[in-house]
Amino acid sequence: MIDRSIATQILELIRTEGLMAGAHLPAQMLADRLRVSRSPVNEALALLHEKGVLTREKNRGFFVAKPVIESLSDVVDELGLEQTDIVTSVYFQIADDRLKGALPDEFSEQMIRNRYGLTSAQLTSVLTRISQEGWAERKPGYGWQFSPMLTTPDSLLKSYRLRLALEPAALLEPGYRLEKKVLERCRDVEKHLLAGGIETDTADQLHERGVRFHESLVEASGNSFFIDTIRRVNRVRRLLSYRSMQHRERYVEHAKQHLEVLELLEREKNEEASEAMRQHLLHTLDALTRISEILEP
Structure with a gap:
């Protein structure tokens, strides 16, 4: 499929x-x-x-x-590419069930197939996506296990504290260069969100757009250690990121803050952009703290 x-x-x-x-x-x-x-x-x-x-x-x-x-x-x-296929819907159901504590740490393919009524091809597609995103992996020998990372509100907050240390520093790297076409692409995405995309985009799209913004800015540092770290943390925070999207009103301010960072980088005011990024991540941390009840199992 x-x-x-x-x-x-x-x-x-x-x-x-x-x-x-x-x-x-x-x-x-x-x-x-x-x-x-x-x-x-x-x-x-x-x-x-x-x-x-x-x-x-x-x-x-x-x-x-x-x-x-x-x-x-x-x-x-x-x-005719509407996102209504069973693989996508079951993927989100498994994510929600995992966060609710309805699925065990270890599981078999047969259990997932029976529980969600999947064909062999659908089962393979769902498990492939989950494993690629880093929140479950095949065990040596037989069966699967979920990653213990980022299934509690505190673990999501810890991931943001890591990003708070990393992302502002990336903008200050020697030789930092954000290509104009990348900057314009990021700006277009934020304008799309403010023009209504926050309400109409899927959780998948919202997550990916936020990820691409932050990864694009870190990639412009040219520092492979920063780049690898941000990619890893973004993969494993996906589950709780989806759950936090129940409160989308906070994304309006996020998009405006993203545009502010982009404007400062365009003017090559990297120190000010670094501080703006720090304030943006602090704002997100505060917002997540206030909605922590929806992140609870």
């Missing part, structure tokens, strides 16, 4: 980066950007090729057939 969310994310990348007809879309680059393996990326590329969004050249790969100009939701509807 093709994970249509990957195809949607590829469409969003084409749109936000303003990729024109003929732009190459290497599968490995997309897999790195979307933090998935190449297999679902190749399936999504083939699907978009069938839909006429991409062209394919033998031994060269996939290329943009035409730019994506309309709103993402309109394109998704037009191509």
Whole structure:
């Protein structure tokens, strides 16, 4: 079964980066950007090729057939890529059940298949996504186990305190350089959120957009230790991030703060941008503390 969310994310990348007809879309680059393996990326590329969004050249790969100009939701509807498949819905149900304490630390594939009424292909897709995101892994020999990390409100707060130490420092690295096209892509995303995306985007989309903003800014530091750390912590905080999205009103202020950081970086005022990032993460910590009851099992 093709994970249509990957195809949607590829469409969003084409749109936000303003990729024109003929732009190459290497599968490995997309897999790195979307933090998935190449297999679902190749399936999504083939699907978009069938839909006429991409062209394919033998031994060269996939290329943009035409730019994506309309709103993402309109394109998704037009191509029939709505996020209603059972794999996505069961993924979120497993996440919620895990946070509620309804699933044991260790489990078998058969238990998950029976509990959620999955086919073999659906089971493989769900478990592949969960393992790629780092909150469960296959045990040596037989069975699976959930990661003990980030299933309590306190662990989410600790992840933000780590980011509070890391992200402002990344903006002060020697040779820090945020490319203009990356800055503009980040700015477009925040404007989209303020224009209504906060209410209409899925939890998946909201999480990924926040992750891409913060990772893009850290990646511009060129410091591989910072970059690896932020990617790791973002993978394992995903579960509680989804739960916190029950209170979306705080995202309006978050988006405004993101735009402020971008403006300062554009003017090369990195020290001020670093302080603005520190204040932004402190604001988020405070907001999460106040909604900690919805993060409880």
